[in-house]
Amino acid sequence: MLGPMVTPSNPPLHDAPCSPLAADLLRHSVLLVTGKGGVGKSTVAVSMARLAAQRGQRVLLVELESVSRVAPLFGLPRVGPTPTEVDRRLWVSCLDSVDSLRFFFTQQLKVATLVNLALRNRAVEGFFKAVPAVKPMLFLYHLWRIEQDMGRYGEGRFDLIVCDLPTSGFTIGMYAIPDTLAHVFRVGSMATYAVGMRELLTQPGRAGLVLVTLPEEMPVTETLELRADLLRRHGIETAAIVVNGVYPHVMRPEDVAHLQAAARAAPDATREAVDEWLWAARLLAGRRERAVAYLKQLQHAMAGRVVELPFLFRRDLPLDAVDLLAHRFGATHEGAA
Numbered sequence: 001m002l003g004p005m006v007t008p009s010n011p012p013l014h015d016a017p018c019s020p021l022a023a024d025l026l027r028h029s030v031l032l033v034t035g036k037g038g039v040g041k042s043t044v045a046v047s048m049a050r051l052a053a054q055r056g057q058r059v060l061l062v063e064l065e066s067v068s069r070v071a072p073l074f075g076l077p078r079v080g081p082t083p084t085e086v087d088r089r090l091w092v093s094c095l096d097s098v099d100s101l102r103f104f105f106t107q108q109l110k111v112a113t114l115v116n117l118a119l120r121n122r123a124v125e126g127f128f129k130a131v132p133a134v135k136p137m138l139f140l141y142h143l144w145r146i147e148q149d150m151g152r153y154g155e156g157r158f159d160l161i162v163c164d165l166p167t168s169g170f171t172i173g174m175y176a177i178p179d180t181l182a183h184v185f186r187v188g189s190m191a192t193y194a195v196g197m198r199e200l201l202t203q204p205g206r207a208g209l210v211l212v213t214l215p216e217e218m219p220v221t222e223t224l225e226l227r228a229d230l231l232r233r234h235g236i237e238t239a240a241i242v243v244n245g246v247y248p249h250v251m252r253p254e255d256v257a258h259l260q261a262a263a264r265a266a267p268d269a270t271r272e273a274v275d276e277w278l279w280a281a282r283l284l285a286g287r288r289e290r291a292v293a294y295l296k297q298l299q300h301a302m303a304g305r306v307v308e309l310p311f312l313f314r315r316d317l318p319l320d321a322v323d324l325l326a327h328r329f330g331a332t333h334e335g336a337a
Contacts, residue, residue, distance in 0.1 A: 022330045028208040029152050034165040035212035036219050040244040042069050044212045045164040051326040053089040057159040060091045068094040100138035136174035144200045168226050175234045208239035215291035245311040247288040250281045
């Protein structure tokens with residue numbers, strides 16, 4: 001969960017070295033961030049946006065949520081569909097399905113008053129929300145138009161658009177949209193939209209897919225399955241996998257042995273406290289050992305295109321903690337474990 005705004009403690013990263021993987025990701029026009037629920041994909045998305053902004057890019061962070069998770073981080077009560085500047089070179093936009101539905105029909109009808117009148121009818125709104133494929137289609141169309149109008153291919157207001165997608169199932173459906181539309185609509189505006197959305201998702205340098213996981217068996221397995229599924233069905237190769245919440249090295253074995261020896265000669269109360277601390281250290285060391293094994297598995301599958309982010313031992317992450325993750329993201333070298 002993201003915490004309230006604080007003054008950033010980390011300096012700008014303009015002159016800091018950037019890993020080849022991070023630099024390659026930031027060369028995309030759009031970064032699509034997704035993963036299984038609860039893996040911290042929103043934190044990763046805002047960290048990537050902060051990294052890009054601190055390196056001099058003009059960044060739009062798009063959340064596909066009804067309520068922004070990022071707004072409180074910058075001390076804002078809410079953020080809507082219109083890009084809101086929250087920091088130097090960083091804007092945030094929060095879209096829900098009604099926002100994207102309104103945008104789509106306004107683009108087609110060119111009369112916002114008629115669209116708003118139609119959407120006041122709950123039956124109309126409910127119909128579009130009830131059709132499973134409509135939500136990813138509307139979001140993909142909206143994102144494509146944002147890139148075309150305000151990104152590198154339009155007026156150039158934003159150098160990079162970071163999109164915090166819903167969970168993996170949504171992403172699978174979204175990548176199927178262009179082919180589905182092209183099959184149904186052979187000519188006309190919808191056919192044109194299908195081509196444009198397909199190019200956004202498939203052209204080199206346009207949309208890079210970033211999968212977020214935890215260093216645990218089920219999230220890692222599902223992440224690799226998602227990567228394989230998108231590659232098999234749509235020819236989409238994942239740009240990077242981010243392993244979030246990796247426990248650090250706690251103590252060396254010789255340090256544990258030294259403390260155990262010291263505890264044996266200490267009073268009972270001290271010995272009990274040391275034993276409890278050593279138990280916690282062994283627990284964290286075991287989690288670190290398992291995390292390293294999963295990191296090696298992912299590194300092998302992705303040919304090193306894996307970013308490792310540390311577990312920060314905090315319930316809420318204020319802005320300085322997000323900037324720490326941004327710094328680690330930029331400094332992570334391929335093949336690190």
